[in-house]
Amino acid sequence: MAGQEAKVDPMHQFAIEPLFGSKHWELAGYNIAFTNSALWMAIAAVALWIFVAGGMKRQLVPGRWQMAVETFTGFIxxxxxxxxxxxxxxxxxxxxxxxxxxxxxxxxxxxPLPLGMVGVHAFTATSHFTVTGVLAIMSFAIVLVVGFWKHKLHFFSLFVPHGTPLVMIPLIFCIELVSFLVRPFSLGLRLFVAMMAGHVLLEVLSSFVIDGIHAASSGIGPVVAVLSFALMVAICALEILVAAIQAYVFALLASLYINDAENLH
Amino acid sequence: MPQIAQLAETYSSQIFWLLVIFGFVFLVIGRGMVPKVMGTVELRDAQIAGDLAAAEAARSQADQEELAWRERENANRAEAQALIAKAKAEAAAASEKKFAAAQKRIDKRLDEADAAIAASRDSALAEIEGVAGEAAQDIAFKLAGVKVTAAAAKSAVKDALTHG
Structure with missing residues (x-):
């Protein structure tokens, strides 16, 4: 029993493993192994490509698929x-x-791939801050480049809100600067933490299900297992919502930051 | 936590593949396909706006044509009314003229008739006077054996006629 319990490691799902013997691929001295993380990013990209390509019929009266794609582009x-x-x-x-x-x-x-039992499971690339961090830094870099390109050094006036008393300007400037520089971290960490927390929660609940079934002799075990399973289903629905909301929050904040750069005050 | 435990060995591959794959997403999907999708939406919006504008234009043109037709119709009606009024007035004038002419003719013939009657009466009266004078001469000769001159008899008759 103790050995089986130890096998349920809620963090194992985030482990990165090189695939197809690409462990030692290198580029300019850096390891670029094609990992399960890269695989699932590629799957996401291909799925997205298929989705958008399905909406490219360019009909005057759109079909359902075209309508769905146009809804997303219109939304953005x-x-x-x-x-x-x-x-x-x-x-x-x-x-x-x-x-x-x-x-x-x-x-x-x-x-929830049924192949999970033999070790093949879906990987959430966005639960790694190496991924979300790069996305956040890219968005932040766009803000910096656009801001300094459009407004030159005047961009620094972003850190001095309108109507600030003269004596307060140095202090406010420092506070605004720090809050500005924290943006890429909050942007990347928010997504990473939200995805990781949800997946850990699901994994912990699933371990309760398995442990409950293993402890069937104690009588209370199956009850715990059934309750945990019901909760898991509910939290799966919640996680789908969180997946959409976090993507929306990332896009919304990125566009708000771009607004700062485009329309200085 | 593998995110931190594996950081040193995996960060480069994570960043590399993310840049490659997101680069594909951005360049192929974001730059290549999304503008076309949005172009389709814009085309459709433009088409709808154009159709609406054309319908609006057709409606206003129809309104204008109706207005013009109404004006023409009113003008025609007024013209017709004027024609009728003119014809009526002409007919009335013509009949009045005819009436007047007829009246005049009738009046003239009445006058002539009156004159003829008066003349006849005058001549009849004169004849009666003459006859009565002669009769009075005869009567006076026969009854009284008095010879009365024709002039005296005539004046006496006239006197009797006028005094009744």
Whole structure:
């Protein structure tokens, strides 16, 4: 019993394993092994490509699939129009890519593959801060580049809100600067933590199910197992919601930050 | 926590593959396909707006044509009314003229008739006077044996006629 309990490791699902013997692939001295993480990112990208390609019929009267794709592009378009204004249109490709890639990666990571018993399980690339961090840094880099490109050094006035008393400017400037610099971290960590927490919770609950069944002789075990299973189903639904909301939050915050760079105050 | 435990050995492959795969997503899907999808939406919106504008234009044109037709109709009706009124007035004038002419003719013939009657009466009266004068001459000769001159008899008759 003790040995079986130890096998349920809620963190094992986040382990990265090189696939297809690519463990020692290197590029300029850096390891670039094709891992399960890379595989699931690629699956997300291909699924996204198939999804968008299905909406490319360009019919005047759209079918259901085309309608679905146009709903997503229209959603991102509206998001940017509302938060950035007319200048936001040129960011639609980037925000759409970010939003859909995160959404697909989040949702694909939730798929409970029946092959899990033989060790093949879905991997959530967005539960790694190496991935979410890069996405956040990319978004933040766009903000910096656009901000300094458009407003030159005047961009620093972003850190001095309107109507700040003169004596307060140094202090406010420092506070605003710190809050600005924290953005990429909060952006990346929020997604990473939300995805990881949900998956750990599901894994812990599933371990309760297994342990409960193993402890059937104690009488209370099956009750715990059934309750945990019901809770798992409910939390799976919640996780689907969280997967969509976190993708939306990432896209929304990225567009809000871009707004700062585009329309300084 | 594998995210931290495996950081040193996996960060480069994670970043590399993310950049490759997200680069594909951004360039192929975001830059390549999304603008086409949005272009389709814009085309559709433009088509709908165009159709609506065309319908609106057709409606206003129909309204204008109806207005013009109504004006023409009113003008025609007014013209017809004017024609009728003119014809009526002409007919009335013509009949009045005819009436007047007829009246005149009738009046003239009445006058002529009156004149003829008066003349006849005058001549009859004169004849009666003459006859009565002669009769009075005869009567006076026969009854009284008095020879009365024709002039005296005539004046006496006239006197008797006028005094009744």
């Amino acid at each position: 378009d509206n998001l940017l129009a509302a938060n950035v204004g007319p200048a936001g249109r040129k960011y639609v490709p980037y925000i759409f890519s970010i939003f859909m890639f995160i959404l697909f990666a989040n949702l694909l990571g939730l798929i």
